[in-house]
Amino acid sequence: MIGRTFSIVAIVLWVITIATAAVFFIKGQTQMxxxxxxxxxxxxxEREFVLAEMRMLLEGVQGITAGVAANDMQQISSSARRIGMASAADVNPQLMMKLPLAFKQQGMSVHKQFDQLADMADSGASANELLTMLSEQLSSCVACHSIYTLEANLVKN
Ligand code: HEC
Incomplete structure (x- = not known):
């Protein structure tokens, strides 16, 4: 009987832990x-890490526009690939819990789009097509910046 109560308590605690983790994964740690x-x-x-990634995105965009201006497909492709999905790896799980789900999704989709841009440059798209795609991608940067800001939380958690 006691053993059974213990296992029920253990299961309930486990469910609560998973549910709490899920809520954090979706909501992140935010404030208006x-x-x-x-x-x-x-x-x-963590804020510095995300901002460094942002500066890398800007650097990639700079490389792409310079490539478009010079009609240099190789440069467009390599600049875009550098900020593609491969660069999104290695984000630590604690940070992932703090970022809201929509933030993570938008971030991932931006990286994915840069891989697509690199694929387009590799497969002979025109400079104008690439610029159109880049302009669409910049809308995602603008959209996310209008919704979110990052604040450093000095209290350790
Ligand atoms: C998922 C959301 C999101 C996306 C997508 C996004 N950013 Fe950001 N970015 C942010 C946030 C949040 C900040 C911090 C702004 C603040 O605290 O006011 C930021 C800051 C920056 C900064 C400032 C870095 C610094 O050192 O202060 C640059 C540059 C930047 N982003 C470039 C870009 C570019 C270029 C793109 C698109 C290719 C992009 N971002 C896409 C969320 C995003």
């Missing part, structure tokens, strides 16, 4: 800001 954006609350080093 005065300018009506969603602030994702991160540890200082």
């Amino acid at each position: 800001t005065a300018d009506n954006r969603v602030a994702v609350m991160l540890a200082p080093e």
Whole structure:
């Protein structure tokens, strides 16, 4: 009887743990800001990590536009590939729990689109087609920036 109660308690605790993890995975750790954006609350080093990734995206975009201007498909392809899905690996699980699901999805889709852009450059798309695709991708950057901001949470958790 006691053994059975224990296993029921263990199962209930397990379900609660999984449910809590799922809620965090979807909602992330956020707070509304005065300018009506969603602030994702991160540890200082996690915020730096995400911002460094952002600067890498900007660098990639710069490489792509320079490539389009010079009609250099090789440069467009390699700049886009550098910020494709391969660069999205290695994000630590703790950070993944703090980012809202929609943020993670938008982030992943941006990386995926850069792989598509690289594929297009590799398969003979015109500079104008590539620029159109890049412009669509920049809309995703703009959209996400209008919704989210990152705040460093100084309290350790
Ligand atoms: C999933 C959401 C999201 C997407 C998609 C996104 N960003 Fe960001 N980016 C952010 C957030 C949030 C910040 C922090 C802004 C703040 O705190 O006000 C940021 C900051 C930046 C910064 C500033 C970096 C620094 O060191 O301060 C740059 C540059 C940047 N993003 C470039 C880009 C570019 C280029 C793209 C598209 C190719 C892009 N981002 C796509 C969410 C996103």
